[in-house]
Amino acid sequence: MTHSTRPRTEEPSLGELVSEITDDLGRLLRQEVALARAELKGEAAKAGKAAGMLGGAGFAGGMVALLLSLAAAYGLGNVMDLGWATLLVAAVWAVIGAVLYFRGRAAMRSVSPKPEQTLQTLKEDAQWARHPTT
Numbered sequence: 001m002t003h004s005t006r007p008r009t010e011e012p013s014l015g016e017l018v019s020e021i022t023d024d025l026g027r028l029l030r031q032e033v034a035l036a037r038a039e040l041k042g043e044a045a046k047a048g049k050a051a052g053m054l055g056g057a058g059f060a061g062g063m064v065a066l067l068l069s070l071a072a073a074y075g076l077g078n079v080m081d082l083g084w085a086t087l088l089v090a091a092v093w094a095v096i097g098a099v100l101y102f103r104g105r106a107a108m109r110s111v112s113p114k115p116e117q118t119l120q121t122l123k124e125d126a127q128w129a130r131h132p133t134t
Helices: 014-076 080-109 116-130
Strands: none
């Protein structure tokens, strides 16, 4: 007889109790792993976005270096109009790079390396296991 079809007056055997506890612990462990996986997936997505912004800042920095070099070359070549135009474009890239850098850095700081919710529920589970009646 399974425990769901067993008459209420019959006491469960030790084997049945151990089996139920094992099943419950296995289910709990699977749920905790699923929760940790979901939390880590969310954190990885945030880290990916932050890394993309930092990559954009790196690209913008490369553009600044290239365009500043071109501006200096044209400026020294006495073609002031073209040089100043190139310098203006480099300044715009510098602003874009700075904005991307600071946004990426701020986003990276919000990434948590630990699955906080899973750690909290594991602590609660351990406390319950020590004192199941409280």
